[in-house]
Amino acid sequence: MEFVFTPEQQMIQDTARQFLDACSNSGHVRDAMTKTTGYDAELWQKICHEMYWQAIHIPEQYGGLGLGCVEMAILFEQMGRRLLCSPYFSTVALATNALLVAGTEAQKQHYLPRIADGSLTATLAYIGHASHGDNNSKDRYHNGWHTDSVTVTALPQFNQHTVITGYTLSGTLHYVPHGHTADLLVIAARLPDSSGEEGVSLFLLPSHLQGVEVQWTPSMDQTRPLAQITLNNVIIPADNVMLQSEYAWPLLEKTLQLACVALAAEQMGGAQQALDLTLEYTKERKQFGRAIASFQAIKHRMADMMLQVESARSAVYYAACIADEALQHHNPAAATDNVSQNDPLSPGNACHSSLDHSLADELPLASSLAKAYCSDAYFHCAAESIQLHGGVGFTWEYDPHLYFKRAKSSETLLGNASFHREKIAQIIL
Amino acid sequence: MKLSFSSEDEQFRQEIATWLQDNLCGKYEPLRFRGGPGDEHMFPEERKRWEQHMAQAGWLCVGWPKEHGGRALSINQQVIFYEEYARAGGPGLAGHIGAGLTGPTLIAFGTEEQKQRFLPGIINGTEYWCQGYSEPSAGSDLANVSTKAVLGTAADGHTQQWRINGQKVWTSLAHESDWCFVIARTEPGSQGHKGLSFLLVPMDQPGIEVRPIEQITGTSEFNEVFFDDAVTDANNIVGQPGDGWKIAMALLGFERGVSTLGQQMAFQNELDEIIRIAKNNGAAEEPTIRQRIADAWMGLRIMRYNSLRMLSGPQDGTLQKEAMIYKLFWTDWHSNLGKLAMDVLGPESEIIEEGQYGLSRLQSMYLFSRSDTIYGGTNEIQRNIIAERALGMPKEPKGAV
Numbered sequence: 001m002e003f004v005f006t007p008e009q010q011m012i013q014d015t016a017r018q019f020l021d022a023c024s025n026s027g028h029v030r031d032a033m034t035k036t037t038g039y040d041a042e043l044w045q046k047i048c049h050e051m052y053w054q055a056i057h058i059p060e061q062y063g064g065l066g067l068g069c070v071e072m073a074i075l076f077e078q079m080g081r082r083l084l085c086s087p088y089f090s091t092v093a094l095a096t097n098a099l100l101v102a103g104t105e106a107q108k109q110h111y112l113p114r115i116a117d118g119s120l121t122a123t124l125a126y127i128g129h130a131s132h133g134d135n136n137s138k139d140r141y142h143n144g145w146h147t148d149s150v151t152v153t154a155l156p157q158f159n160q161h162t163v164i165t166g167y168t169l170s171g172t173l174h175y176v177p178h179g180h181t182a183d184l185l186v187i188a189a190r191l192p193d194s195s196g197e198e199g200v201s202l203f204l205l206p207s208h209l210q211g212v213e214v215q216w217t218p219s220m221d222q223t224r225p226l227a228q229i230t231l232n233n234v235i236i237p238a239d240n241v242m243l244q245s246e247y248a249w250p251l252l253e254k255t256l257q258l259a260c261v262a263l264a265a266e267q268m269g270g271a272q273q274a275l276d277l278t279l280e281y282t283k284e285r286k287q288f289g290r291a292i293a294s295f296q297a298i299k300h301r302m303a304d305m306m307l308q309v310e311s312a313r314s315a316v317y318y319a320a321c322i323a324d325e326a327l328q329h330h331n332p333a334a335a336t337d338n339v340s341q342n343d344p345l346s347p348g349n350a351c352h353s354s355l356d357h358s359l360a361d362e363l364p365l366a367s368s369l370a371k372a373y374c375s376d377a378y379f380h381c382a383a384e385s386i387q388l389h390g391g392v393g394f395t396w397e398y399d400p401h402l403y404f405k406r407a408k409s410s411e412t413l414l415g416n417a418s419f420h421r422e423k424i425a426q427i428i429l
Numbered sequence: 430m431k432l433s434f435s436s437e438d439e440q441f442r443q444e445i446a447t448w449l450q451d452n453l454c455g456k457y458e459p460l461r462f463r464g465g466p467g468d469e470h471m472f473p474e475e476r477k478r479w480e481q482h483m484a485q486a487g488w489l490c491v492g493w494p495k496e497h498g499g500r501a502l503s504i505n506q507q508v509i510f511y512e513e514y515a516r517a518g519g520p521g522l523a524g525h526i527g528a529g530l531t532g533p534t535l536i537a538f539g540t541e542e543q544k545q546r547f548l549p550g551i552i553n554g555t556e557y558w559c560q561g562y563s564e565p566s567a568g569s570d571l572a573n574v575s576t577k578a579v580l581g582t583a584a585d586g587h588t589q590q591w592r593i594n595g596q597k598v599w600t601s602l603a604h605e606s607d608w609c610f611v612i613a614r615t616e617p618g619s620q621g622h623k624g625l626s627f628l629l630v631p632m633d634q635p636g637i638e639v640r641p642i643e644q645i646t647g648t649s650e651f652n653e654v655f656f657d658d659a660v661t662d663a664n665n666i667v668g669q670p671g672d673g674w675k676i677a678m679a680l681l682g683f684e685r686g687v688s689t690l691g692q693q694m695a696f697q698n699e700l701d702e703i704i705r706i707a708k709n710n711g712a713a714e715e716p717t718i719r720q721r722i723a724d725a726w727m728g729l730r731i732m733r734y735n736s737l738r739m740l741s742g743p744q745d746g747t748l749q750k751e752a753m754i755y756k757l758f759w760t761d762w763h764s765n766l767g768k769l770a771m772d773v774l775g776p777e778s779e780i781i782e783e784g785q786y787g788l789s790r791l792q793s794m795y796l797f798s799r800s801d802t803i804y805g806g807t808n809e810i811q812r813n814i815i816a817e818r819a820l821g822m823p824k825e826p827k828g829a830v
């Protein structure tokens with residue numbers, strides 16, 4: 001047991017920090033935010049061709065760097081600190097994880113090298129309901145993931161031997177991160193008349209296919225654009241169905257759990273930066289003849305922020321270690337059987353013989369823990385950062401609002417804290 | 430980063446688990462899950478005998494160096510030891526002040542003679558210690574102690590000894606202890622951190638009076654201790670006269686560390702009990718209770734992750750951020766757990782189990798948890814420390830009121 005960075009991991013962190021300090025400062029972020037693509041294409045190319053971050057946890061056999069989830073979390077933490085605007089999260093945390101978890105060998109061989117060499121961006125879309133509550137019978141409150149979030153229909157096409165040759169996809173997908181620029185879409189859809197976990201399938205859908213309509217939906221947090229995707233009878237071959245065909249729900253869930261770990265790392269980095277910039281400001285700003293940092297009311301609030309940031313850090317890196325185990329021991333067929341839950345702290349688990357395996361089984365708990373804790377911590381720190389800046393904290397010019405907005409959108413993305421606490425409750429209660 | 434333990438470590442886990450299974454039974458069975466904060470009044474003598482039993486098999490002070498009778502277990506194995514001990518329901522160790530505070534302090538700062546005199550009593554479970562820091566006017570502002578000690582000649586006309594006068598307060602387990610380490614002012618007229626010394630004082634003497642203080646729980650685990658010409662041998666000073674503050678602070682650093690994992694396992698036992706009740710009485714179906722139970726579970730896991738980080742980090746005495754937040758985190762968590770326990774019980778939480786005020790374990794935990802945020806540096810003091818030392822914010826102004 002060694003819960004610290006190795007020297008290599010420390011180096012990855014230092015390099016990422018330096019790179020992003022130089023390439024993703026407040027000015028860069030504000031530039032990228034105003035573009036309809038939501039990111040600076042030149043910087044993305046630089047990331048892909050100089051840093052190879054998009055290849056971080058793609059196995060070497062598919063042209064990746066073959067590193068793990070801890071290394072990936074290190075990058076996400078630094079990106080979160082600097083509010084990096086890029087399709088990194090959607091491509092790596094969502095789509096690449098989906099390919100690693102549910103891709104067939106042929107699909108992995110086809111797509112992973114293209115992601116690894118930076119020629120392809122991608123995302124994942126699964127939410128079939130809008131939740132604006134406009135008297136539209138299709139509206140539905142959406143928080144996290146539920147089997148009934150999946151509403152796009154996949155109508156199988158058969159040949160004369162009643163073998164499935166392809167599918168016709170139709171329906172609308174909402175709140176898709178970087179969905180309007182992604183080259184490749186991973187889509188969750190379901191067989192007609194199916195419900196619950198039954199009938200849920202994952203598809204790989206190149207976005208240029210006929211009938212795919214993407215539309216940018218400008219959002220309050222401008223650092224991570226969202227899109228709406230409409231599928232008008234899009235026809236795709238059977239080769240594009242991902243693993244366990246219509247039994248893909250557990251694989252989708254696992255993908256989302258892995259993505260939660262990445263998102264939590266990003267949130268923790270953002271919370272850290274909200275703390276750091278507030279600390280700097282309170283040390284400089286003087287009122288009543290002294291730095292406002294000398295007031296105990298402010299010191300104590302900063303101490304509480306640090307407590308949350310450090311705890312978030314522990315939660316993230318623990319979950320990242322678990323995510324590594326979960327990917328290493330991943331078996332798509334087994335994942336779709338009922339996974340046994342295992343809590344090492346509970347009585348009766350005194351002696352683990354195959355510890356690694358039980359660590360892998362912790363993914364649902366560890367990922368929900370990290371996402372729940374980091375969602376609350378980031379929102380708290382970003383809100384405190386506005387308050388402790390006073391009036392300037394409320395301006396467009398100062399940065400706290402960027403963190404505050406990103407905190408909120410990240411909290412909502414993949415389920416807020418109460419969604420994840422309920423997930424935990426379902427396991428432990 | 431790596432979470433799994435090596436196979437040697439897992440073998441060790443098996444060894445200690447088996448030993449506990451074979452030994453914590455029979456006449457010791459009633460001690461399981463007893464003792465510890467809030468329950469110190471239960472079976473104090475029997476628990477001391479259990480500690481002596483553990484000592485014979487070499488299971489006390491497992492992290493101490495071999496030369497002092499310890500097992501010199503690695504950090505990982507100490508983690509495992511404390512986890513398995515708590516998992517088996519090992520009773521709260523009455524010797525924890527000696528084992529966790531006095532011992533490490535003597536190993537770090539004591540003379541050879543002091544080590545030979547005092548360490549065996551701790552490691553054998555035969556001598557028990559209490560901590561004489563706080564005074565009526567020296568709480569958070571510990572440097573304000575006014576208990577005095579003067580070096581002089583004993584009644585026999587030749588031996589040198591310290592003569593101590595003053596009062597300590599909130600002294601936990603003083604009534605069960607053989608020795609007390611006392612911070613006293615040895616330089617007349619000195620103020621604040623200067624002129625303090627760290628003395629080792631025997632409790633069984635005419636100059637010391639111990640008066641129990643009744644707590645919020647109706648029981649007494651802490652005391653007032655009056656020193657009225659109490660004496661101790663001239664050699665029973667750790668460090669030099671005037672080093673008291675430095676040693677007192679170093680000692681507080683020993684409070685953190687591996688034993689935190691055992692504490693967490695005890696918390697897990699409490700949480701398990703709450704979950705069991707919630708499932709039985711239907712509270713587990715209430716959405717807000719579900720949220721709070723999940724939150725409590727998360728907090729406990731985070732505590733564990735923070736500890737793993739703390740224990741994996743540099744062991745050179747530098748205080749890492751995860752160590753500085755530790756007390757603030759667990760104390761808030763634990764007092765919330767106390768409230769959660771009562772809310773899960775609902776109106777039944779009010780009903781006294783036996784006699785006039787015989788609290789159940791959870792009621793006692795609920796009330797006792799209100800002290801967690803006070804003793805060992807209040808949460809406000811913890812926040813000051815975090816802000817000043819970890820975040821480099823300006824120090825509190827010194828009051829001249």
Ligand SMILES: Cc1cc2nc3c(=O)[nH]c(=O)nc-3n(C[C@H](O)[C@H](O)[C@H](O)COP(=O)(O)OP(=O)(O)OC[C@H]3O[C@@H](n4cnc5c(N)ncnc54)[C@H](O)[C@@H]3O)c2cc1C
Pocket residue numbers: 559560561562563567568569570598599600601602651800803804805806807808809810813825
């Ligand atoms: C169960 C229990 C067991 C104990 N066991 C022992 C023991 O074995 N040995 C021992 O020596 N002591 C022991 N103590 C004493 C304990 O360490 C003190 O109670 C503690 O340090 C607080 O001191 P005080 O009670 O004088 O409170 P005070 O210092 O008077 O504090 C009162 C309030 O003021 C706040 N406050 C004080 N100073 C500041 C500041 N600078 N900034 C902001 N807020 C401030 C405090 O946080 C607190 O909320 C024990 C206490 C308890 C409750």
